[in-house]
Amino acid sequence: MLIINDKERRRSMRLLIFVVVLLIVLAFPAYFWMKDNNHYLAQRSKAQMSPVIMIPGSSATKNRFDEMVTLLNKDTSHKHSLLKLEVYNSGKITYTGKISSGDNEPIIVVGFQNNHDGYDNIKKQAKMFDEAFNELIDQYKFNNFKAFGHSNGGLIWTLWLEKYYSDYSDYVKIKRLMTVGSPFNLNESSTSNPTQMYTYFLKHRDQLPSSLDVYSVSGADTYTEDGIVKLGSVRAGRYIYQKQVKHYTEMTVTGSKAQHSSLPQNRQIINLIEEYLLDSDQPNAVNSKNKRVSHSSSVSNP
Amino acid sequence: MLNRLVEWTVRFNQRSFIKITRQTLMLLFPIAYVGTLAVMLKKAFFATDSFFFNVADLGDIMPDWLWTGITGLTGGLAKITFGMFGVMAAYAAARYTAKLYHQDAPMAGMTGFATMLLLAFRYTRTSNPNMISFDWNLLSVRSVLFALIVGYGVGQVYRWLGKGGEPSDQTIETLEKMQQRALNAIRPLFFSLAVGAALGALFNWLTLSSWLDLAYTWLENFGQGNQSLWVALPLIAVSLLMSWLGIGGPTINTVAQGLTGAAAANLNYAFQHGSSWNVPYKCLTSTLYSSFANFGGDGVMLALVIALIIVGRQPEIQRLARWNLLPTLFNSGYGLMTGLPVILNPVFLLPYLLLPLANLLLGALATLMHLIPATPYPLPMGTPGPLAAFIGSNGDWEALLFSLVLLIFDVWVYIPFVRLALGAELKTQQIEAVA
Numbered sequence: 001m002l003i004i005n006d007k008e009r010r011r012s013m014r015l016l017i018f019v020v021v022l023l024i025v026l027a028f029p030a031y032f033w034m035k036d037n038n039h040y041l042a043q044r045s046k047a048q049m050s051p052v053i054m055i056p057g058s059s060a061t062k063n064r065f066d067e068m069v070t071l072l073n074k075d076t077s078h079k080h081s082l083l084k085l086e087v088y089n090s091g092k093i094t095y096t097g098k099i100s101s102g103d104n105e106p107i108i109v110v111g112f113q114n115n116h117d118g119y120d121n122i123k124k125q126a127k128m129f130d131e132a133f134n135e136l137i138d139q140y141k142f143n144n145f146k147a148f149g150h151s152n153g154g155l156i157w158t159l160w161l162e163k164y165y166s167d168y169s170d171y172v173k174i175k176r177l178m179t180v181g182s183p184f185n186l187n188e189s190s191t192s193n194p195t196q197m198y199t200y201f202l203k204h205r206d207q208l209p210s211s212l213d214v215y216s217v218s219g220a221d222t223y224t225e226d227g228i229v230k231l232g233s234v235r236a237g238r239y240i241y242q243k244q245v246k247h248y249t250e251m252t253v254t255g256s257k258a259q260h261s262s263l264p265q266n267r268q269i270i271n272l273i274e275e276y277l278l279d280s281d282q283p284n285a286v287n288s289k290n291k292r293v294s295h296s297s298s299v300s301n302p
Numbered sequence: 303m304l305n306r307l308v309e310w311t312v313r314f315n316q317r318s319f320i321k322i323t324r325q326t327l328m329l330l331f332p333i334a335y336v337g338t339l340a341v342m343l344k345k346a347f348f349a350t351d352s353f354f355f356n357v358a359d360l361g362d363i364m365p366d367w368l369w370t371g372i373t374g375l376t377g378g379l380a381k382i383t384f385g386m387f388g389v390m391a392a393y394a395a396a397r398y399t400a401k402l403y404h405q406d407a408p409m410a411g412m413t414g415f416a417t418m419l420l421l422a423f424r425y426t427r428t429s430n431p432n433m434i435s436f437d438w439n440l441l442s443v444r445s446v447l448f449a450l451i452v453g454y455g456v457g458q459v460y461r462w463l464g465k466g467g468e469p470s471d472q473t474i475e476t477l478e479k480m481q482q483r484a485l486n487a488i489r490p491l492f493f494s495l496a497v498g499a500a501l502g503a504l505f506n507w508l509t510l511s512s513w514l515d516l517a518y519t520w521l522e523n524f525g526q527g528n529q530s531l532w533v534a535l536p537l538i539a540v541s542l543l544m545s546w547l548g549i550g551g552p553t554i555n556t557v558a559q560g561l562t563g564a565a566a567a568n569l570n571y572a573f574q575h576g577s578s579w580n581v582p583y584k585c586l587t588s589t590l591y592s593s594f595a596n597f598g599g600d601g602v603m604l605a606l607v608i609a610l611i612i613v614g615r616q617p618e619i620q621r622l623a624r625w626n627l628l629p630t631l632f633n634s635g636y637g638l639m640t641g642l643p644v645i646l647n648p649v650f651l652l653p654y655l656l657l658p659l660a661n662l663l664l665g666a667l668a669t670l671m672h673l674i675p676a677t678p679y680p681l682p683m684g685t686p687g688p689l690a691a692f693i694g695s696n697g698d699w700e701a702l703l704f705s706l707v708l709l710i711f712d713v714w715v716y717i718p719f720v721r722l723a724l725g726a727e728l729k730t731q732q733i734e735a736v737a
Contacts, residue, residue, distance in 0.1 A: 008620040012611040015624050019631055023686055026357070030685075033357045034693050038573075038679055045573035 040141075044171060049142040050279055051099075052080070054109045055129065057151025057181075058121070062086045062096070062111030064150070068264045068273075069107055075274065081106045085136075087128040088113045093135060105279055108136065119186070119197040122152060126159040133160075137172055144173040146277050150264050151229065154182025154216075155197070158240065161212075162204040169209060178215040178277045180263050181229050184240060189224070189232030191239060201240045212245040215276050217269060219258040228260035249276075304722070311726035312733065314648050318402060322457070323450050323548075323646050326394040331641040333390060337383030337443065338629045338637035344376040346632035346684020353632070353682040384636075388441040388449035392418035395450045399457020405464040409487040414456040416491075417498035418449060425506050437505070439514070443636070446645070447548035456494045463490040531666055534587035535659060542655050545600050548645045565589060568678035578695055579675045585666045586676075591658070593677040593694045593701075594665035597687030597709055599635030601654035602661065604687050605712035606630075607638060609720045612713070619724065632684045642723075649723040657712050664708060665691075674701045 056064035062084040073079045081100040087093050087110065099106040110132045112125050136142075149157040157177055165174065185191060185198040194202070218234040219226035231252070241248040257266040314320060327334075347354040348369065355361065360369070396414025401407040422440040440448060465486040475483075544550045565588060568581040598604030607630050610623040626638040644650045668674045677694030685693055688709055692702040 008617040009611070009614070012614075012620045012624050012627075015627055016608065016611055019627055023631070023688060026686065027689060027692070030353070030357045030689060030693060031697055033359075034679070034697060037356070038696050041680070042573040042576070045570060 041171075044137075044141045044143050047141050047143050048104045049099075049140055050105055050144050050146065050175070051136075051140070051142055052105065052107045052146045052148055052277065053133075053136070054107060054148040055125075055150070055153030055156050056109065056111055056115075057149075057153050058115055058117040060111070060115060060150070062109050064111070065107070065109050065264060068270065071265065071267075071270050072107075072273065072278075075270075078105070079103075082109070083107070084109045084111065085132050086111045086113065087132050089128075091128075091131065093132055099140065117152065119195070122155050122159060122197065125152075125156050126163060129156055129160055130164045133164075133168075137168065143171060144175050146175050146279075147177040148180075148273070148277060149177070149182060150180045151182060151260065154179025154237075155184065158182075158184070158201055158237075159197075161209070162201065162207040165209065166207060174209060174212055176213045176215070176277055178217065178273065179237070180217045180269060181219050181226055181234060181260050182216065182237065183229045183233035185233040185236040187230065187233065188236075189230035191232075191236050198236060198240075205240050205244050208241065208244045210244065210246060213247045213249075213276075214241045214245050215249045215251065215272070216241070217251045217253060217263075217272060219260060219263045219266070220252050220254045221259050226258060226260040226263070304725075307722060308726045308729055311649055311722070312729045315726065315730045316733070318399070319450075319454055320646060322395050322398050322402065322454050324643060325398045326391055326450060326453065327640045327643040327645060329394050329398075330387065330390055331637070333383050333387065334443070334640040335625065335637040337380055337387070338626075338634045340376045340379035340383065341636070342629045342632045342634040342684065344373065344380060345634070348373050348376065349683055351683055353685045356682050384443040385438060386441055387443035388422075388445050389415060389418050391446050391449035392453040392456070395453025396456040396460075397453075399454050400460045400464070403457070403461040403464075404466055405457070405460040406483055406487060409483065409491070410457055410460045410464075413460070413487070413491050413494045414453040417456050417494045418452050420495060420498035421452060421502045421505065423502050423506075425503065440505075444550055445514075450548065452498075455497075456490075459494050459497075460490045463493055531585045531587055531590070531662065535662070538587070538591070538662070539655055539659060542600060542658060543651075545639075546645060546651055546654050565678065568676060569680070572676075572678050572696070577675065578678050578698075579672070581676045581678055584669050584676050586678075587662070589677050589694065590662050590665045590669075592681055593691040594705060594708055595658035595661040596633060596690060597661075597705075597712065598630030598638075599633050600658065601635070601639075601644065601650075602657045602712045602716075603635030603638050603644075604630040605657070605709060605716050606642075606644070606650075606653075606720070608709075608713045609716035610642075613717055613720050614724060616724070631686050633687060634684075647723065649719055649726060653716055653719050657715060660715075661708055661712065664711075665704075668704055674698065674704050677701060 054065050056062070066082070069080060069082050079100075081103045082097045083099050083106055084096045085093055085108065086096075099108075110129055112128050114121060114124060114128070147157050149155070154177075157179065161174070161177075184201060185193075186195045188195055188198075191198070214237075216234060216237045218229075218231055220231060221227040224231055235250065238248060238250065251272065253263070253266060253268045253272075255268070257263070263269055315324065344352075346352050348360070349355060350361070393411045393415040396417075397407045397411030400410030418441070419436065422437045424435040424437055426435055439445060541550060564583040564586055568578070568583055568586065568589070571581045572578040595602070598607065603626075607623050607626050610619055611627075614620055614623060622638070622641050626635075626641065629635070629637055639645050642650075644654060665674075669676055674691070675695045675698050677691050679694050679696045681690055681694045688705055689702070691705040692698065695701040
């Protein structure tokens with residue numbers, strides 16, 4: 001049965017026109033969003049900055065690395081500027097110091113109001129760090145960075161990498177991580193007594209980026225510990241990182257200032273940071289600039 | 303010539319399996335439509351990398367609870383409608399097949415339902431005794447052809463082992479009559495379930511579905527990946543053919559461009575140079591497909607809707623087109639696939655396969671000839687097809703114009719096919735009305 005129903009078709013035509021108008025109306029905000037987004041992504045893609053982000057251990061403040069940065073800056077014509085963030089329990093984040101213009105490798109320290117020990121606090125600190133990190137990439141638009149953590153700072157890094165980093169991994173790349181005296185198994189010296197935190201680390205280790213270079217540095221005051229942290233707990237890190245990240249290197253520093261709390265000011269460790277963690281202070285600094293991994297930006301929604 | 307085509311189509315449509323398929327798809331159209339809307343809302347409006355979410359900045363405007371609620375709801379709707387589509391299809395197909403041979407249709411429907419579930423049953427030990435594990439891939443819209451075959455098969459079993467006795471429509475049946483029906487159903491039911499269980503065990507053993515899934519995914523990824531156009535074209539053709547057959551379901555186009563290798567290099571180039579005219583890899587299949595071949599989902603469904611509006615005379619066709627216009631604008635074309643239907647409709651096979659390929663080639667040609675820039679910029683999911691090239695080229699007017707011309711070309715190509723299909727439809731109806 002052939003029914004010609006012009007009323008129906010007229011309605012369809014009206015809807016078609018409506019859709020065309022809708023498309024035009026949508027095109028304008030879409031245009032501005034696109035320009036904005038692409039501008040933002042291009043900025044990030046072109047960004048030269050590759051900061052070192054440092055997290056202090058428990059009971060330490062954002063000023064923990066002041067002396068270390070002074071020592072680092074002594075050796076080189078490239079002066080790293082120092083920016084310090086403190087994350088309050090309320091979520092407020094304060095900034096002290098600044099990144100000087102033209103400094104491509106500033107040092108950013110993130111400290112917490114809640115700087116207590118224990119897995120529960122480490123979980124909170126990882127979350128607080130994530131908020132700070134979010135602000136940092138928004139503000140400074142870097143596309144890669146290096147990480148440094150002393151003591152529990154290394155645990156916060158590990159937790160953050162396993163739990164939060166995948167949100168950023170498409171467009172912000174972590175190149176290297178150095179942990180110093182980080183007790184991956186807390187106070188247990190043997191991995192046959194895994195703590196709750198260590199179990200979590202092992203379980204989610206597949207989240208760790210496979211392109212990452214990790215250096216785990218331990219201090220040794222005696223043959224078994226650095227005065228506070230047990231070497232067995234530091235070395236438990238190998239079961240988290242080894243065979244998951246690109247390289248995992250363990251180093252032990254002995255001699256004077258190898259006690260846990262002195263480690264950040266230890267001459268050997270300053271050298272290790274210069275040699276392994278930083279870009280600009282590496283012996284073949286000229287090459288290392290060119291070697292910079294060409295990162296890939298990505299579809300993202302800032 | 304035209305008459306012979308119409309006649310051939312009518313004869314094709316009269317084949318029992320095709321007839322059952324068409325009836326089943328028609329019956330399930332409302333379900334598929336709800337699924338389509340849910341997918342559209344999720345993929346084009348509320349997913350964090352969707353078009354509307356980004357453009358309207360919903361992340362800031364919308365309260366979290368509302369967003370979570372809507373995403374949960376649309377996700378659930380999509381899972382129920384599309385995820386269980388195969389079960390419903392097996393039920394309906396078995397029912398219609400039995401009815402075709404004047405057998406006990408409701409019984410056959412239930413048998414089809416149970417057989418389908420048995421086939422997808424996973425014989426794995428679950429930790430929770432209250433949970434049944436199914437192979438959802440077999441039950442979902444991605445395997446609707448399989449479900450149709452199962453339903454049809456069960457219907458045939460009823461034809462073979464059943465004792466006739468179509469239940470009468472009007473009168474309330476006596477208990478005796480009902481008992482007779484139930485007893486008559488035992489043989490075909492047992493047979494169907496036995497075959498279903500045996501095949502299901504075999505599937506489990508062969509992990510058939512994971513192979514199938516691997517194959518779909520491989521095909522899709524391959525078509526979408528960074529292969530050169532010549533390698534990808536035949537694979538895209540195969541994947542389109544499969545979706546026309548009812549395998550693989552809502553496919554290739556829904557994901558935003560994956561950024562690997564060449565695509566990332568292109569995007570990086572574009573960012574560094576501030577334009578995409580001279581990107582290193584100009585003919586990237588993934589980018590070309592999402593920019594030019596994806597107006598309304600696989601097979602350029604948006605063009606088909608517009609063609610239906612232009613030449614469709616039946617009020618039902620106009621209504622169908624109206625209902626599907628908005629979803630296809632946001633690249634959810636499955637409502638139309640079932641509602642017209644396009645699936646297993648011989649008339650639409652040619653444009654369904656060839657138009658996306660033609661669009662791809664024309665897009666590649668225009669890019670190579672420097673008529674339009676490449677389109678490497680990030681494209682949010684569910685970007686309206688006509689805007690895809692515009693967004694993907696960071697707002698190039700030539701690209702926009704080009705995609706509009708492509709769309710008009712697609713509509714123009716679809717029009718004779720729509721005429722043919724609607725003509726054949728009328729003829730089929732007339733024959734069935736006489737019979």
